[in-house]
Amino acid sequence: MKYVYFLVSILAINPALAFASDWLSSLKPHLPEKIQKFEPGKTSKADVLRIMGEADLVEKNKYYWKEGEFKYPIELSFDDDKLVKLHYSFQKGPALSSIKINPDAFKPHNHTLMKYEDKKGQVFLDVRSKTIESVTFP
Amino acid sequence: MKIVLLTSLVIFSCNSYSQTHECEETPPFAEDIEKIQRKINFWSASDEEISSAFCKTKTAPTLKEMKAYNQKVMKGTGNSGVVHGVSFANDSKVAIATFSDLTTYTHTIGQMIWPKGQTPIQEKFEINPGCNKVSCAIDKIWGEELGTRLVYIYHKYGFNASELAHMHSRRFDPKDLDEIMKGLNDMPESFFPIGKNRRLARFQAPPTAPADPNSKVVADANITLFDNYFKNSDLSKHYTIFHEVSHNHAYNIGKNKVSADYDPKWLALSGWEKKGMDWSNAGGGCFTSVYGETNPAEDWAEAMSAYRYNGVKFKASCPEKYAYMKENVFNGLEYTSEKACQSKP
Numbered sequence: 235m236k237y238v239y240f241l242v243s244i245l246a247i248n249p250a251l252a253f254a255s256d257w258l259s260s261l262k263p264h265l266p267e268k269i270q271k272f273e274p275g276k277t278s279k280a281d282v283l284r285i286m287g288e289a290d291l292v293e294k295n296k297y298y299w300k301e302g303e304f305k306y307p308i309e310l311s312f313d314d315d316k317l318v319k320l321h322y323s324f325q326k327g328p329a330l331s332s333i334k335i336n337p338d339a340f341k342p343h344n345h346t347l348m349k350y351e352d353k354k355g356q357v358f359l360d361v362r363s364k365t366i367e368s369v370t371f372p
Numbered sequence: 373m374k375i376v377l378l379t380s381l382v383i384f385s386c387n388s389y390s391q392t393h394e395c396e397e398t399p400p401f402a403e404d405i406e407k408i409q410r411k412i413n414f415w416s417a418s419d420e421e422i423s424s425a426f427c428k429t430k431t432a433p434t435l436k437e438m439k440a441y442n443q444k445v446m447k448g449t450g451n452s453g454v455v456h457g458v459s460f461a462n463d464s465k466v467a468i469a470t471f472s473d474l475t476t477y478t479h480t481i482g483q484m485i486w487p488k489g490q491t492p493i494q495e496k497f498e499i500n501p502g503c504n505k506v507s508c509a510i511d512k513i514w515g516e517e518l519g520t521r522l523v524y525i526y527h528k529y530g531f532n533a534s535e536l537a538h539m540h541s542r543r544f545d546p547k548d549l550d551e552i553m554k555g556l557n558d559m560p561e562s563f564f565p566i567g568k569n570r571r572l573a574r575f576q577a578p579p580t581a582p583a584d585p586n587s588k589v590v591a592d593a594n595i596t597l598f599d600n601y602f603k604n605s606d607l608s609k610h611y612t613i614f615h616e617v618s619h620n621h622a623y624n625i626g627k628n629k630v631s632a633d634y635d636p637k638w639l640a641l642s643g644w645e646k647k648g649m650d651w652s653n654a655g656g657g658c659f660t661s662v663y664g665e666t667n668p669a670e671d672w673a674e675a676m677s678a679y680r681y682n683g684v685k686f687k688a689s690c691p692e693k694y695a696y697m698k699e700n701v702f703n704g705l706e707y708t709s710e711k712a713c714q715s716k717p
Contacts, residue, residue, distance in 0.1 A: 344666075359481065
């Protein structure tokens with residue numbers, strides 16, 4: 235019971251904590267199915283290439299894939315044979331309201347984007363459409 | 373010899389927007405030529421060019437015109453309601469909804485209702501029992517001059533410029549809103565309303581994070597106008613408003629929920645590619661300003677601004693991009709002469 239009181243108090247002080255643990259799981263279902271299960275630090279390069287097929291562009295340890303005519307929404311970075319970073323740019327991003335991120339935690343990034351960042355990654359918000367523009371994790 | 377060649381190239385080079393591929397002659401010193409030809413300015417139009425742009429809006433609507441418009445839009449009776457403690461009786465449904473939007477506090481991000489910051493309207497402004505009509509309540513909060521403009525801008529253009537409705541915002545002066553309307557009226561009327569209850573805020577630094585005095589940011593696409601905006605000339609203000617609203621218009625006219633400035637055809641015009649968070653272009657694109665080279669969204673807003681305020685130059689320098697704007701954004705309307713922009717496409 236004490237733990238519950240503690241948790242409630244902490245969340246009342248900093249509501250950002252209530253969102254922090256959930257944003258990635260609420261965002262993942264909006265990613266293309268092929269990359270949803272990729273886990274940086276765990277998924278092997280061989281598995282990625284088996285699922286994704288040949289990359290459209292390779293620059294050092296970074297592999298890029300096109301989506302239709304859009305170059306290049308998918309960027310996957312490898313260290314040795316492991317996936318270490320995933321970036322995806324949405325063309326039709328999910329609404330901010332469908333992602334568990336405290337809006338207070340976004341900071342200005344540029345003219346049209348705002349950025350949220352924590353240990354799990356970065357989320358970029360298009361301020362015009364109030365939709366997610368892209369995500370990087372971790 | 374190099375100086376002589378460079379001098380002659382300055383004289384014979386393409387005009388200020390030109391890019392290498394549009395020049396007829398093969399340049400002898402590619403790097404030098406590129407520097408000369410990239411004499412595009414930071415923005416797509418200077419104050420002088422904005423001032424002499426065809427069909428430039430010179431005046432804001434009069435108070436009488438705005439009042440007549442507001443009365444027409446909010447006409448009606450028979451509705452009652454309570455908004456933030458203020459009771460209204462026998463008023464129009466639209467009027468009460470307008471008051472609600474103008475006085476309901478929203479978060480900067482996503483414009484979601486944010487009760488934590490809500491101003492207790494009745495308590496602060498003591499509207500009842502003296503007033504039980506929306507027009508009277510608006511006059512009581514903002515006065516006739518400012519209140520009329522806020523209601524007009526809300527309905528005519530779809531922007532909510534009330535300081536009570538936005539986090540980190542402060543009150544506009546009526547003169548500020550007149551300059552904003554001049555910028556908005558430089559756009560085709562068919563662009564408006566831009567949406568419903570869209571944010572238009574004058575930035576107020578939060579107490580916990582004072583504004584950076586060295587910041588050069590003028591405005592953003594959210595739309596927030598920072599202190600630097602207010603230091604600029606009136607013509608620059610019109611340009612800023614036009615530029616920021618252009619970002620929003622791109623989103624509005626996008627197909628299948630893809631913003632028009634991310635449309636593959638637009639990206640292909642300048643060879644835009646994205647790697648991670650970095651945009652780059654293939655180098656053959658024709659840009660209207662240095663800022664337009666930042667990413668496809670700025671390319672778009674700068675191209676729209678060039679189309680409006682520097683049409684003749686844009687058409688001559690970047691004919692392909694100009695034609696794209698003419699067909700996909702301005703529906704055939706051109707600003708290359710007084711006659712052209714007065715015609716209905």
